[in-house]
Amino acid sequence: MHGFANPKRFLSLARWLTPLLLVSGLIVTAVALYWGITSVPPDRLMGETVRILFIHVPTAWLGMGGWSAIAICSLVFLVWRHPLAAIAARAAAVPGLVFTIICLATGSIWGRPTWGTWWVWDGRLTSMLVLAFLYLAYIALAQAAEREGVSPRIPAIFGLLGAVNIPIINRSVVWWNSLHQPPSITMGKSAIDVVFLQPLLLAVLGFSLIFGGVVLARMRALLADIQAEARLRRRALEAD
């Protein structure tokens, strides 16, 4: 754990891990979506629209997983002061937001033919929209903290506080009556038939690999920014 906190060692690892994760993620996702779209039978009630499942569910999980990563990294940063943890948290925000938006958009498209409406203000949909706004606020806060030279502890505290929403999203369909259906996949049990479940799990794996690859690529970019700035500052001092 402490070994990877060293930016130099991290960079030498990320250099080959980033393209590996991205390429394998794209291949696995393409296979899973091709499988889900071409060779899975239609659902008994929803018919062909069931295929949105293979994008909607992985992006929903990763939208929530992205914030969980922000919260864990923020905790590590606040307690142990590892600078790399703050960078990891910042790097997870944009892909997390993108996946949350894809989840909301596919859910809306799915809701129209199945429920008969694009949007309702039930517990699950509202709490997921709140997550998208939390991501926007976090990204703005982290950027402002960097530009204005404010302590990076402020976005880290916000990342930790925002994690309260994650169990609310997860439990929203259990605690409150909602239009969104209750969870299909619970501890060791699935109400999703195996013909849908196999491509779904493969799609989850593929999207997760892409997510990991994007986070590593963004961490490398953020580190390169910091290095370039430090070098410029040093040169400016030498020139004086």
Added chain:
Amino acid sequence: MKAKHQRLILIVLVLIALIGAGLLASYALRNQASYFYLPEQMAENPPEPGQAVRLGGMVEPGSLEKQADGITVTFAVTGRENSRIPVRFAGILPDLFVEGSGVVAEGRLDASGTFIADNLLAKHDENYVPRELEGMSEHQAAEMAEETTVGLE
């Protein structure tokens, strides 16, 4: 005690307080944050006639009837307990609207206790099952046979 241990304890305490606050808030919201009333909740605590509310539950099998004007349907919504609320709706039914499946009706109660719906939303359950019976367990297949024969007499 090292500074990092102090920070860890402080953060853990803050998190516990925060999660507690979140749970209390969700508990306080348990009725207000619900998207609809179940029939038993509506029977126990009826809203004012004319007040806009949502009613959610199962469409009682065998209760769906088309009225003479051709666009009005009546059916009953049942909940977990033995409670049923009659519903009247004039308009286009959503594709997933079938007897024995979930529905959320937006509208109001009239003076006689009938729910007048302005809009119907179909509620999907957590089961995803292909149309073909192959590869199904006996229980599922029986359930499905029952579902596909609803309305056929």
